[in-house]
Amino acid sequence: MKARRRLAVLPTPLHRLPALERKLGTGPLHLKRDDLTGFGVAGNKARPLEFLLGDALARGADTLVTAGAPSSNFIAAAALAARVCGLRCDILVAGAPTPVELASRSGARLLFTGADRDDLDRLVDEHAAKLRAEGRDPYPVPRGGATPVGALGFAAAAEELADQLAGDATVLIPTGSGASLAGFLAGQAAIGASWRTYGVSVSRPADRMRAEVLDLATRCAALAGTPAPDPRDLHLIDATGTGFGQVSDADRRAMRTVLDTEGILVDPTYGAKMFAALPTEAPAVLWHTGGLPWALKP
Structure with missing residues (x-):
């Protein structure tokens, strides 16, 4: 396990x-x-995050990268989980800029993509690759922790x-x-x-x-x-x-x-x-x- x-x-x-x-x-x-x-x-959402954050910490990751719509419960939960686990958190958000208060109050960096929800998993992987090129160690997670x-x-x-x-x-x-x-x-x-x-x-x-x-x-x-x-x-x-x-x-x-x-x-x-x-x-x-x-x- x-x-x-x-x-x-x-x-x-x-x-x-x-x-x-x-x-x-x-x-x-x-x-x-x-x-x-x-x-x-x-x-x-706390259930998958227990294993996702456990795996991220075990791998020595420094940044959780995930995505969702502005109304997503998962992105708010992921931001808070990253915060209490001592990781940075980058969240790619579908659509135009709009308030995402719970995630932002947990210290996540919100990146508004203007993209549809169906494009977000691809963008998560691309953003993680960019962070690796900068010397970071990201842990990418698709929408909903799937x-x-x-x-x-x-x-x-x-x-x-x-x-x-x-x-x-x-x-x-x-x-x-x-x-x-x-x-x-x-x-x-x-x-x-x-x-x-x-x-x-x-x-x-x-x-x-x-x-x-x-x-x-x-x-x-x-x-x-x-x-x-x-x-x-x-x-x-x-x-x-x-x-x-x-x-x-x-x-x-x-x-x-x-x-x-x-x-x-x-x-x-x-x-x-x-x-x-x-x-x-x-x-x-x-x-x-x-x-x-x-x-x-x-």
Whole structure:
């Protein structure tokens, strides 16, 4: 197993949602509270960052290089993780200059690229090469920490869930870059769990995500020295709607329903779309990834 720099308070709680069950008329619903990882407002992003920063420190890196949209929870979490680990942090930001307060307050250098999100991973590699030419030792990380090392965070999370949950279940994980879902599938295969795992894809079409997630899950398993996941264990729900970050009326209703029944805030980009896509199978575990509920008001 790769080096790990502990950041999160783990395990995060798993608890029933009885009021929501009554409201929706479903079987047992459980919520995995990665909004309570206890590291800034990083939510589930603290999990991959533990392994990414552990690997960066083990390699003697001096600068973390990553990228994302201005609203990305990952870039804010990465900036804070680099700060507490004593590394510099360069963040390439999609689009035109705009305030990215959490990342900038953590001391990151923000480089506004004017580029689309899909171009950022290439730009991360190019920027890292430039830093190496200047004599620096960068550690490049693609959007969302989508590497086999980053996926180890959710491979460990699968073991954590197995310790908390008795019996079979349907597991829903909001999916952006695919790293969390890929790691979870690798971890599920490692422990032989028979969960029905759904990725709720909010960023890219489900048919495109499938190959990417399976490839990353296989490479994560190889890194951990565990069996590769069975492709039949991966199920995807397309929740891209009109585009990444676009909040629909259904998303707002889901946010309001969860808040009014259980007093829990979910974000509109990931959490709300997961609750809006609830499958009929129960019992179910819904993975609360954290994030800020900025679109709650009408």
